[in-house]
Amino acid sequence: MINWRALLHVLSFIVIIVSLFMTAPIVVGAIYREWDSVISFSLTAVSSLTFFGFVFHKTRSSGRFSFTTRDGFLLVSLSWIIVSAVGSVPFVITGDIPSYTEAYFETMSGFTTTGASILTAIEELPYAMLFWRSLTHWLGGMGIVVLVVAVMPLIGIGGMPLIQAESPGPKVDKIVPKVRETAKILWGIYIGLSALETVLLLFGGMNLFDALTHTFGTMATGGFSPKGVSVGFYPSPYIQIVITIFMVLAGVNFGLYFTLLRGDLKTLRKNTELRVYLVIFFGSTLLVMVNLLTSGFYEGAGKSLLLASFQTASILTTTGYATADFDLWPSFSKAVLFVLMFIGGSSGSTGGGIKVVRIVTFFKLASNEMKYLLNPRGVHTMRMNGEAIRKDMVYTVTGFIFLYTGLLLLITLAVAASGIDLLSSFSTALVTLGNIGPGFGKVGPTQNYHFMAPWIHWLLSLSMMIGRLEVYTVLIILTPRFWKK
Amino acid sequence: MTIVILGAGRVGFNLARQLISEHKEVVVIEKDADRARDLSRQLDCMTVNESGNSIEGLKKAGVENADFFISVSESDEINMISCALVSSSFKKPITIARVRNLDYSRTWDQSPGFLGINYIINPEIEVAHAIARAVEFGAISSVVEFETSNLQMRNFQIRKESMFSGQRVEELRKIIQVPFIIAAIAREEKMIIPEGTTILNQGDQIWVLAESKDFKILLKNIHESEKILKDIVIVGGGNIGMYVSQYLLANRLSKNWLFKNFGHKSFMKSKRNIHIVESDYQRCKELAELLPDAQITNADISEEHVLEEGRFQSYDLLIAVTGNQELNIVTAAYAGKAGIPHSIALVKKYSTAAMALNLGVNVAISINETLVNSIQKIIRRNFVRSVYNFSDSNLEMMELSLENRTELPGKKIRDIRLPGKPLIIMITRKGSHIIPSGDLILEKDDFLMIIARKESIQELE
Numbered sequence: 038m039i040n041w042r043a044l045l046h047v048l049s050f051i052v053i054i055v056s057l058f059m060t061a062p063i064v065v066g067a068i069y070r071e072w073d074s075v076i077s078f079s080l081t082a083v084s085s086l087t088f089f090g091f092v093f094h095k096t097r098s099s100g101r102f103s104f105t106t107r108d109g110f111l112l113v114s115l116s117w118i119i120v121s122a123v124g125s126v127p128f129v130i131t132g133d134i135p136s137y138t139e140a141y142f143e144t145m146s147g148f149t150t151t152g153a154s155i156l157t158a159i160e161e162l163p164y165a166m167l168f169w170r171s172l173t174h175w176l177g178g179m180g181i182v183v184l185v186v187a188v189m190p191l192i193g194i195g196g197m198p199l200i201q202a203e204s205p206g207p208k209v210d211k212i213v214p215k216v217r218e219t220a221k222i223l224w225g226i227y228i229g230l231s232a233l234e235t236v237l238l239l240f241g242g243m244n245l246f247d248a249l250t251h252t253f254g255t256m257a258t259g260g261f262s263p264k265g266v267s268v269g270f271y272p273s274p275y276i277q278i279v280i281t282i283f284m285v286l287a288g289v290n291f292g293l294y295f296t297l298l299r300g301d302l303k304t305l306r307k308n309t310e311l312r313v314y315l316v317i318f319f320g321s322t323l324l325v326m327v328n329l330l331t332s333g334f335y336e337g338a339g340k341s342l343l344l345a346s347f348q349t350a351s352i353l354t355t356t357g358y359a360t361a362d363f364d365l366w367p368s369f370s371k372a373v374l375f376v377l378m379f380i381g382g383s384s385g386s387t388g389g390g391i392k393v394v395r396i397v398t399f400f401k402l403a404s405n406e407m408k409y410l411l412n413p414r415g416v417h418t419m420r421m422n423g424e425a426i427r428k429d430m431v432y433t434v435t436g437f438i439f440l441y442t443g444l445l446l447l448i449t450l451a452v453a454a455s456g457i458d459l460l461s462s463f464s465t466a467l468v469t470l471g472n473i474g475p476g477f478g479k480v481g482p483t484q485n486y487h488f489m490a491p492w493i494h495w496l497l498s499l500s501m502m503i504g505r506l507e508v509y510t511v512l513i514i515l516t517p518r519f520w521k522k
Numbered sequence: 523m524t525i526v527i528l529g530a531g532r533v534g535f536n537l538a539r540q541l542i543s544e545h546k547e548v549v550v551i552e553k554d555a556d557r558a559r560d561l562s563r564q565l566d567c568m569t570v571n572e573s574g575n576s577i578e579g580l581k582k583a584g585v586e587n588a589d590f591f592i593s594v595s596e597s598d599e600i601n602m603i604s605c606a607l608v609s610s611s612f613k614k615p616i617t618i619a620r621v622r623n624l625d626y627s628r629t630w631d632q633s634p635g636f637l638g639i640n641y642i643i644n645p646e647i648e649v650a651h652a653i654a655r656a657v658e659f660g661a662i663s664s665v666v667e668f669e670t671s672n673l674q675m676r677n678f679q680i681r682k683e684s685m686f687s688g689q690r691v692e693e694l695r696k697i698i699q700v701p702f703i704i705a706a707i708a709r710e711e712k713m714i715i716p717e718g719t720t721i722l723n724q725g726d727q728i729w730v731l732a733e734s735k736d737f738k739i740l741l742k743n744i745h746e747s748e749k750i751l752k753d754i755v756i757v758g759g760g761n762i763g764m765y766v767s768q769y770l771l772a773n774r775l776s777k778n779w780l781f782k783n784f785g786h787k788s789f790m791k792s793k794r795n796i797h798i799v800e801s802d803y804q805r806c807k808e809l810a811e812l813l814p815d816a817q818i819t820n821a822d823i824s825e826e827h828v829l830e831e832g833r834f835q836s837y838d839l840l841i842a843v844t845g846n847q848e849l850n851i852v853t854a855a856y857a858g859k860a861g862i863p864h865s866i867a868l869v870k871k872y873s874t875a876a877m878a879l880n881l882g883v884n885v886a887i888s889i890n891e892t893l894v895n896s897i898q899k900i901i902r903r904n905f906v907r908s909v910y911n912f913s914d915s916n917l918e919m920m921e922l923s924l925e926n927r928t929e930l931p932g933k934k935i936r937d938i939r940l941p942g943k944p945l946i947i948m949i950t951r952k953g954s955h956i957i958p959s960g961d962l963i964l965e966k967d968d969f970l971m972i973i974a975r976k977e978s979i980q981e982l983e
Contacts, residue, residue, distance in 0.1 A: 106563075197566065214524070214547040214568040427555060 043104070044112050046096040049089040051116045051185050052123055056085040059127070061172055065246070066165030074165035077130035085123050107519070109198030110510050113182050117502055120181060121145040124173055133166050138491045145498040147173030148181070149505035150387060152260020152357035152474030155487045155494070159265045164246060167263040171250035177505070178257025178387040179227040179291075180204065187220035196220065202510045206384020206392055207433050212295045226294045227387075231256045234283045241276040255283045258388045260357025260474040267482070269360040274343055277360055281350045285318060288354035288382035307423045310383050310394045317393070318353055321377055322346045325370045332367040345370075353377045355389040357474025364481035371477065378467050378476075389472030389504055391441055398426060398434045440508050444470060448500050455490050469497045470504040525901070526551065526588045526615070528574040528604055529595030530561045532870070533620065533645075536890050537594065537897055542566055544918075549583045574604050577611055590901060591615040594643075598623050602637055609638030616640045618900055620893075622761075641900050648896045649889055650765030653841060653866055656885045657751055657770060673948065673955050675705060675731045679879055682724050685743055692718035700739050701957040702732035705947045705973050706917055708876070713917045715945045715973055718960070727879065731947050731957065751838040751864065752794055757823045757853050758844030759800030759809045762868065766841060767796045771815050797837070799823055823853050835861035843868045855881040919947070919973050931968070936960035944974035 059082040066075040104112065125144035128134040134143060139155045146153045147170055156162065162170075176184070182203045186196040196216035201209050211219045231252050238248035250263050264270035268280055293311060296304050305311065325345035326338070335341045344361045351358045352374045363374055381390015401419040408417045419426040448466035453459060457479060464476030465486075475482040486497070503511045513519055523546045527534050530552035538548050538561070548567035551574040552558040562569040572579030574595070585591055591608045593601035598621045605617035618641045621627050627644045630636040680686045686694065691704055707714040708727040714720065722728065732740055754770060756763045771794060796815070800806050801822040810818045821828045823844070834840070840857035842850035847869045854867035855878070866885045869875050875886035930938065935946055935958050948971035949956045949964075956962070964970075 197563070211562070211568045214549055214566070216566050218547075 039111060040104070040108055042096050042098065044108060044115075045092055046098075047185065047189070048112060048116050048119065049093040049096070050189055051181055052089045052119055053086060053093060054185060054188070055120050055124065055176065055181060056082045056089070058172060058176060059169070062127070062165040062169040065168040066163065069164040071163040071165050073131045074127070074163045077127040078165065078169070080130060081123065081126045085126075104196075104198050106198045106201070109202040110513050110519075113199060113202040113506060114502075114511050114514055116182060117145075117148065117506065121148055121498070121502075124148065124169075127169065128166065131163070131166070133162050136491070138494050139487070142486065142494040142498050143170065144173060145501050146474075147171075147259065147261060148177035149472050149501040150174050150178050150257045150259040150355070150389065151469060151472040151501045151504075152254070153469060153480070153497070153501070154261065154474075154485050157485060157487050159263065162263075164263075168246070168250060170261050171253040171259070171263070174257040174259030174261055175231070175253035178253075178259065178287075179224055183220050184224055187217060187224050203506060204384075205382070205386060205388065205507060206290070206394060207398075207430060207437065209385070210292060212292050222295055223291050226291050226298075227256065230283070230286060230294075234279065237279045238276060241271075241273055241279060243271070243276065251280065252283075254358065255280050255356065256287050256387065258284065258287050258354045258356040258382060258386070258472075260351075262358060267359045268347070277343055277347050280358065281347050284350040284354045284356050284358070287356075288314065288350075288386045288388040290383045290385035291387075292385050304422075309397060309421050309423075313397050314383050314393045317377070317380060318349060321353065321373050322349045324373050325349055325366075328367055328369045328373075334367060348374060349377065352473060353380060353388075354382045354386075355471055355473045357468075359475060359482035362481065362483050364477055364483070375464075375477070378464075378471055378473055381471055391438065391471070394421075395434045395437060397421065398431060399438060401426065402431055402435070437508060440512065441470065444500070444503065444508065448496065451496055452489075452493060455493050457489075465497070466500065469500040472501060472504050523547065523590075524549070524584070524588045525590045525592065526580075526583050526585050528591070528593040528601070530554075530557050530569070531594065531596060532890060533594045533893050535561065535565075536894050537592065538565055538567055540894055540898065541901075549588070551579065551583050573600075575600055575607070577607060580604070580608060580611075585615055586612040588615045590618065592618045592620075592897060594620040594897075598626060602626065602639060605639045606637040609640070616900075618643060618897060620645060622646060624761075643893065643896055643900075645889065645893050646761040647765055649843075649868065649887060649892050650762050650769060652887050652892045653762075653766050653843070653868070654769035656866060656887065657754070657839065657841070672734050673731060673957070674734045674737065675729055676737065677727055677729045680722055680724055680726045680728060684724075686722050686728070687724040687726075689722055690718070691716050691720050691722065694722075695959075698740065698743055700732060700736035701959075702730055702736065702740055703945075703947045703957050705729040705731050705919070705945065715917065715943065715975070717943075717945075727876075733957075753797075753837040754794060754839045754841065755797045755799060755834050755837050755862070757799045757840065757842045758850070758868075759798045759802075759805050759818070760843065760845060762843045763798060763800070763841075764809060764812065766843060767798060767813055767816050770794055771796055771813070797834075799828070824849060837862050839864040839866070841866045841868075847874060851878045851881060851883060851886075854878065854883040854886075858882050917973055917975060919971065921969055921971055931964050931966045933964055934960065935962050935964065938964075940972075944972040946970050946972050 059078045063075050063078045063082070066072070066078065121141060121144045124147070125137065125140035128140040128143065129137050134140040134155070142155055152174070159167070180203045182199050186199055200216065200220065212222060213219055234252045234255060235248045238251060239245065243251070247263060251268065253259065254261050262268060268277060271277065289311060293305060293308060322342070322345050325348065326341045329335055329341040329345060330338060335344065347360045348363050350356070363371065379391060380396055381392050382388020384392050384394045398419070398421065401421070405417050405419055408415060419431070445466050448470065449463045452462040452465050457465070461476070461478035461480055464478060465480050468474055468476040468480065479488070480486060486494070525541055525546055526549045527538055528551045530538070530550050534550060538550055541548050542565055549570060550558070550561055550567055551570045551572050552561065553571070553573040555571050558569045558571045561567070570579070570583040572582060574580065585608055591605065593604050595601055601619040601621060605619045608615055609617050617639050619639050620643050621630070622644060624644070627642050627647070630639060630642045695702070704716050706729045707716050707720070707722070709723065730740060756767060795817070797817045797819065798809055799819045799821055800809060801820070803820050806818050806820045809816070840854060840862045842853040842865070844850055850867040850869060851874070854865035857865040864884050866887065867878050867883045869878055869886050869888050870890060872888045872891045875888045875891070878886035946958055949958050949962070950969040950971070951965060951967070
């Protein structure tokens with residue numbers, strides 16, 4: 038049975054936390070004297086706090102809550118739907134995004150750290166709205182539910198299924214014995230890295246507003262920028278390099294930073310995913326750079342390297358920032374980026390996509406099969422981080438990649454049905470499911486999603502959520518078996 | 523406090539669950555991947571999928587910074603070797619090994635510092651000792667003693683004819699002349715912390731705290747009596763049955779006595795008659811050799827008429843300690859019908875123990891509970907805080923110092939409001955122990971022994 042009382046209690050707590058974060062755009066609005074926005078956010082926050090505060094109060098009980106894996110799937114999916122519903126209200130009240138459909142798309146794109154936007158003229162938005170847009174990235178990046186597990190003392194053992202349902206990657210490893218401590222450490226590292234990036238960006242001459250919003254977009258691998266031309270607005274190589282480095286850092290499993298802090302370099306060196314991730318990043322950067330140079334697209338190796346590394350990091354980690362319109366690049370470079378869109382960040386990072394660990398597992402599976410073909414009686418094992426991979430892990434990964442590809446094709450079909458060309462349709466599916474943001478064709482880095490039909494917006498909102506919650510969490514509650522007693 | 527447990531078997535699992543509920547950080551090392559995964563799904567602890575007999579694997583679990591290393595895997599040898607590894611490589615952890623083999627336990631007992639193991643827990647001896655102690659106190663209840671005091675806590679089931687049934691707690695305390703306190707009530711699988719106005723029902727299981735000498739009077743009122751049990755039949759001649767016989771024949775209650783004296787012939791005539799019923803003939807021969815003072819019968823208790831044929835009706839007590847817990851319960855429950863007034867059954871889980879009591883078994887000793895409590899006693903000896911667990915329930919007995927609580931001294935107990943409504947059952951004042959009444963005024967240096975719900979413990983602290 039689903040424990041509705043406990044579920045509603047924690048759900049309302051999650052919405053309350055997010056509503057409290059609306060104080061940030063209120064402060065920003067007050068500083069820039071945008072009273073419309075201040076009123077809009079205050080109105081939303083107060084009514085949401087009243088309503089969900091009431092639900093929270095009504096559903097409290099004396100004991101601790103414990104959630105099964107099943108409750109976890111439902112709670113996490115519901116909370117993402119509701120949080121986006123609440124978070125999109127301020128846009129509609131001020132009329133900055135008049136259509137609720139588009140506001141919902143924008144907010145879901147924020148929380149899922151996709152970075153796909155329906156805005157045609159970003160700079161016309163009030164600062165408060167731009168700040169909120171970026172803040173949704175930052176909250177969704179490390180995970181709202183993970184944050185709640187860290188701060189809500191009532192969730193005991195039940196925290197694990199919740200984190201499991203929200204976190205990127207096939208399996209979650211605790212880094213310390215208690216779930217709550219684990220969640221606290223992960224958020225602590227996240228906040229620490231964010232603070233560091235903000236300071237470094239301030240040194241580069243950004244103002245505090247831009248530094249914060251860009252940090253939110255980078256650390257969460259989101260991609261919303263308060264500038265219409267994204268990070269390309271800043272010609273300073275320093276700023277671009279800082280953002281490149283932090284995008285790459287955000288695509289690494291955050292648990293590894295804890296290993297690093299503990300001084301355990303051996304485990305770090307043995308980590309297969311980290312190694313492969315870095316090889317992919319540097320290899321792709323090199324390929325793109327050489328291609329840009331030989332085709333004479335940019336003058337000088339320095340500029341080519343700068344732009345190649347930025348775009349590679351942005352696409353690989355599924356951030357979606359741009360310093361160049363890569364849709365105009367020579368087709369080999371475009372192809373490299375296209376391939377990267379399938380990979381994504383590491384498990385346990387803030388990045389989206391299929392995740393490096395799954396790609397590695399799949400590769401090992403294929404090479405294992407070849408070993409068996411050559412030597413049918415041989416006994417071979419697949420290894421990851423120096424240890425044998427468990428069979429059920431391979432099954433989970435296989436199932437995931439099948440579902441992911443299946444969904445990609447389905448969404449492509451649906452988008453194409455609305456009359457959009459094949460390349461744009463496919464890349465739309467790819468960049469929403471992978472939480473990347475900009476794609477090719479009509480959804481390229483200088484374009485936006487405004488031209489699409491409302492039902493496509495709703496479909497893509499769902500696609501972004503399915504991608505962020507790693508397919509299984511959302512799909513499982515759509516199966517009849519889930520609701521059977 | 524961080525505790526590393528090696529082995530996620532039944533004991534490891536229960537121990538981990540108990541410790542986690544006390545807010546301790548627990549890391550479990552388990553070599554079976556499926557079991558490790560199951561455990562991490564059910565409990566809020568870290569699991570490490572390692573065999574645990576290598577320094578590398580132990581390091582992965584963070585043993586070097588742990589306060590305790592408890593090895594409770596299936597194998598004695600792995601338990602001992604891993605404790606030896608831990609204590610030879612790391613200074614901090616206190617090591618506890620579960621060791622079944624009596625020869626190993628004796629070696630450890632005789633040569634201090636053996637393999638660097640700080641404590642050895644022998645499950646069979648722990649259980650045998652608990653049974654022997656229950657017999658000593660009349661086989662009507664299990665007994666908890668408090669070190670350094672003459673207070674005891676025992677639990678009883680309230681029978682129909684008892685004057686406790688249908689009475690209010692405060693009335694009872696007025697009627698009965700000796701000081702006592704009812705610490706907890708188990709009613710239909712639920713644990714209740716009693717208040718003055720709580721009414722006791724027939725069938726309730728109650729935990730009573732009083733001075734050991736006063737229990738005679740209390741027992742008379744509860745309608746039980748503490749008889750000396752002379753003629754005892756033990757069903758099951760396994761190690762536990764054998765150890766129980768040894769304790770009872772020698773009439774010794776020190777746990778470690780057995781390590782030194784096992785197998786030695788005693789020259790004193792025992793005051794008890796012990797009769798062991800064992801189904802395996804070969805084992806019977808061995809027992810006859812090891813326990814010359816006991817009578818051994820080769821029979822299968824599950825066959826009909828064994829109890830009747832053996833003329834066991836005149837016996838005072840039956841102890842069922844075969845390896846089959848269902849058989850133990852049935853045999854012990856049947857003993858009453860066959861005319862044996864008292865019975866003790868050995869069970870595995872605590873929940874089965876409650877079931878056995880409902881079937882009319884006088885005392886049910888649970889292996890897991892005994893073992894987990896023994897290990898916890900060791901942990902507490904080093905870090906005193908919690909004293910006794912009502913096992914599967916959500917109640918816990920713990921000590922609370924008044925040193926930093928300026929709001930409490932000078933107040934009467936009945937005026938104190940603490941979170942979660944805990945019950946103060948004992949006050950330690952200048953070395954003596956007091957069973958409090960509502961009018962007692964607290965003093966600055968008092969230690970309170972309280973019973974509270976587990977979830978309110980953090981708030982209390």
